[in-house]
Structures are given as structure tokens and as C-alpha cells.
Amino acid sequence: MLLKVNGDSVEIDDGSNIDELLDMLEIPKTKVAVELNGVVIPNSELLGKALKDQDILEIVRAIGGG
Amino acid sequence: MEDLLTIAGRTYKSRLLVGTGKYKDFEETRSSIEASGAEIVTVAIRRTNIGQDSSEPNILDFLSPDKFTILPNTAGCYTAEEAIRTCKLARELLEGNNLVKLEVLGDKETLYPNMPETLKAAKDLVKDGFEVMVYCSDDPLLAKELEGLGCVSVMPLASPIGSGLGIQNPHNIEMILSKAEVPIIVDAGVGTASDASIAMELGCAGVLMNTAIAKAQEPVLMAQAMKKAIESGRQAYLAGRMEKKSYASPSSPTKGLIK
Numbered sequence: 001m002l003l004k005v006n007g008d009s010v011e012i013d014d015g016s017n018i019d020e021l022l023d024m025l026e027i028p029k030t031k032v033a034v035e036l037n038g039v040v041i042p043n044s045e046l047l048g049k050a051l052k053d054q055d056i057l058e059i060v061r062a063i064g065g066g
Numbered sequence: 067m068e069d070l071l072t073i074a075g076r077t078y079k080s081r082l083l084v085g086t087g088k089y090k091d092f093e094e095t096r097s098s099i100e101a102s103g104a105e106i107v108t109v110a111i112r113r114t115n116i117g118q119d120s121s122e123p124n125i126l127d128f129l130s131p132d133k134f135t136i137l138p139n140t141a142g143c144y145t146a147e148e149a150i151r152t153c154k155l156a157r158e159l160l161e162g163n164n165l166v167k168l169e170v171l172g173d174k175e176t177l178y179p180n181m182p183e184t185l186k187a188a189k190d191l192v193k194d195g196f197e198v199m200v201y202c203s204d205d206p207l208l209a210k211e212l213e214g215l216g217c218v219s220v221m222p223l224a225s226p227i228g229s230g231l232g233i234q235n236p237h238n239i240e241m242i243l244s245k246a247e248v249p250i251i252v253d254a255g256v257g258t259a260s261d262a263s264i265a266m267e268l269g270c271a272g273v274l275m276n277t278a279i280a281k282a283q284e285p286v287l288m289a290q291a292m293k294k295a296i297e298s299g300r301q302a303y304l305a306g307r308m309e310k311k312s313y314a315s316p317s318s319p320t321k322g323l324i325k
Contacts, residue, residue, distance in 0.1 A: 006113040025116050031126050032114060033159035040154040043161060058113065060155050062125050064095060065110025065141050066085025066227070066254075066276025 001053035012051070019047035027059060034059050069304065071272055073249055074165060074197040074218040076135065078105045081266070082296045083137070083251065085276025089285065092128045098279055099129065101289035106135045108167055108274070110142070111152050111159065136160055137199065139167040144180065146170060146187035153191055166191065167221075167253075167274075169201040177227040177254075179203050185211065192216035201253050204238040206245060213248050220246065221253035221274060224265065228277045230257030233264050243269045259288075259295035266299025267307070 003010045005025070012021055018041070022029050034041050034049075035058040041049055051057075070077040084104040089095040099107060107129055129136065138156035140149040153166045170187055172180035179202050191198050192215055199219040200212050209220045222242055225231035232255060233239060243250055249271030256262050256275045265273045273296060282288030 006116055008116060010116070027114050027116070028124070031124050031159060033111075033155040033157075035151065035155055038151075040151070040158055043158045046158075058155070060111050060159065061114045062109040062136070062138065062156075062159060063112050064086040064089060064125055065139055066087045066108055066274075 001051070003051060003054070004056045006057070006059055014053075016051050017047065018049045018051065018057075021051060021057075022047075022059075025059075032059055032061050069300065071249065073106075073199070078135070079103075080105045080293075080296075081272035081300055082262070082292055083108070083272055083274040084279060084289075085139075085274070086125060086129065087276050088280035092123060092125065094285060095125070095280075096128045098285040098289040099134075101286045101293070102279065103293045104134075106137050108137045108139045108276070111138055111140075111156050131160060131163070135165065136163065137165060137167050138163075140169050140187075142171070143169065144171050144183075146183040146190065149183070149187045150190055150194075153196055154194075157196070164195055165197045165199065165218075167199045167201065168217075179223070181205070181208055185215065188212055188215045188217055199251070204235055204242065206238060206241040209242040209250070210245050213246065217248065219249045219251055219271070221251045223254040224252045224261065225255030227254040229255055230278060230281075231255055232257050232261035233268075236264065236268060239265070239268050239270065259291040262292055262295040263299035263302070266296055267302050269303050272296070 001014050037056050071081050080103045082102055082104045083106040084102050085108045086095050140152045143149040149170050170180045170183040172178045188198050188200055198217045200217045201221050204222040212220050224233040251272040251274055252265040252270050253274040256278045262273045279285050279289045
């Protein structure tokens with residue numbers, strides 16, 4: 001299936017969840033937050049969240065800023 | 067009695083709040099922040115780089131949320147909607163922390179706040195349980211309105227973000243202070259130690275700065291200077307300055323002079 005992650009197209013196996021997506025993209029699983037189709041996912045539900053074709057994700061972290 | 071800063075029910079010894087942007091590296095960030103004595107530090111929320119080195123250090127490894135109050139900002143947001151989304155992401159990122167620095171910008175050249183969008187976002191965020199510290203213009207009426215919406219701190223700019231021009235309109239800051247019931251923190255525009263002292267002498271509860279320290283020739287030394295400037299400005303405010311006079315008044319007795 002095809003996802004849009006941080007503005008880029010990403011291909012992943014059907015039936016994958018966010019845990020598998022983060023593994024594939026080599027993104028650390030702590031100190032990140034994810035918005036799925038405009039809705040922020042609570043931390044407690046993050047890794048197990050199932051994905052479907054055409055989902056749009058924003059994955060963010062904290063960086064230096066004022 | 068100890069003079070503490072209280073924001074959203076939490077107390078702080080330091081009245082200097084610092085940003086974490088524009089430093090050379092995390093080590094310089096950490097040493098400058100340590101030297102500043104700040105207990106509240108701001109961070110920005112940005113997209114994770116896809117395909118980045120997963121062992122790359124994260125700023126939160128250097129600034130532990132156990133040691134500092136991490137204040138996520140909405141810098142770079144130009145609409146209330148973007149700012150609200152960013153705050154919701156920040157809340158999950160920081161494990162339920164509700165304290166945010168709301169900043170909705172108007173344009174890229176001035177980085178002045180877009181006040182209609184700021185008011186809109188503040189209202190929705192407070193309703194959603196956020197504790198909002200809000201970057202705003204130095205308009206006394208809008209500052210009061212933000213307080214009325216339930217913001218826990220109102221943070222007018224001294225001058226444009228990153229400009230280092232100091233407090234351009236101290237009279238407006240005074241007007242805001244005279245009506246305020248929440249901590250007023252000058253946010254943005256401070257360039258050097260005297261600017262920070264002036265803000266504190268006016269009666270501000272604190273000062274938030276980033277570029278003034280990060281872009282000094284010696285950031286750690288400037289961080290130390292800012293710490294002292296904030297403390298001395300605060301002490302001068304509490305001490306109550308002498309009345310200004312138009313003419314001289316001798317400091318030595320005028321009686322008993324030799325003839």
C-alpha cells in the first residue's frame with residue numbers, strides 16, 4: 001500500500017502498523033509523535049495503530065527552537 | 067521570603083527562559099543553558115527526517131524533561147489550525163505535558179504575531195486543556211484579552227524576533243503590566259544584558275530569549291551575563307527605584323562646610 005509520510009510517498013506491505021512503518025523508516029520510537037489523516041494519535045495507541053492505503057502521516061520530533 | 071516565578075501552578079527560581087535554536091551543536095546548547103540557570107526551555111516541533119540515522123541524538127537527550135520544563139513552541143505556524151495541530155503533537159511527544167508556547171506568525175519579514183489567529187488558537191487550546199503561554203504584540207488591550215481567554219502567561223515582544231533591538235516601546239509594556247493578573251514575560255527582541263534588565267526593572271515576571279545568547283560571540287559568557295541581568299533587574303524592581311528629578315540634588319550634606 002502507498003502512504004504519504006511527511007510529504008513523501010512511502011510504499012509498505014499491506015496490513016502494516018505504525019510500529020512497522022517506524023522500523024522501516026529507521027525512525028526512533030520514543031520522543032516522536034504522529035498525526036494520522038489530521039488526527040493526532042495518543043502515545044498509548046501509537047505503535048499498534050493499523051495503517052491503510054492512502055493514509056497521510058506527519059511524524060514529528062522536538063528540535064532546537066526559540 | 068524567596069522570590070519565585072509561578073506559571074500554571076509551578077514555581078521557578080529563574081526568571082530567564084531560553085530557546086534552544088541557532089546554537090552550533092547540542093553541546094553548546096547545553097553548556098549555554100546551564101550557564102543561564104534557566105529552568106524553562108523552549109523547543110520547536112518539526113518533521114522527522116525520513117531515513118535519518120536512528121542513532122542521531124535528540125535534543126531531549128541533552129535537555130531532560132526531568133530536569134527542565136520543556137516548552138514546545140508553535141514557531142513557523144501562520145494559522146491557528148497549524149498551531150493547534152502542533153500543540154497536540156507536542157502534547158503526545160512530551161507525554162501529556164500541557165504547557166505550550168503559542169506563536170502564530172503574521173509574515174516572514176517581521177515575524178510579528180498574527181493576532182486574530184493567535185486569539186483564535188488561544189481560545190481553542192485553553193478549551194482543550196492546554197496551559198498557554200502566548201507570544202503577542204505589545205498592544206495592552208489584546209494582552210488583556212489573551213489573559214481573559216485563560217492564557218497562563220502573556221508574552222509581548224520587545225522588538226522583532228531575532229532582531230536584538232531591545233525594548234522598543236517600554237511604555238506599552240508598562241501599560242500591559244499595570245493591568246495584568248498573569249505573569250508578563252517579554253519574549254523576543256532582547257539583544258544584550260541591559261535589555262533584559264530593563265524588562266525586569268519595568269516589572270516583567272521574566273524574559274524569554276534565544277538569539278541574544280546563541281548568536282553572541284561567546285554564548286556561555288552571554289548566558290552568564292543574562293542570568294545576572296535578569297537577577298539585578300528583578301532586585302532593582304523589588305527595591306523600588308528613586309524618583310526621577312529634573313535638577314540636581316546634592317549627595318553630601320550642605321551644612322558644616324568650611325568658610
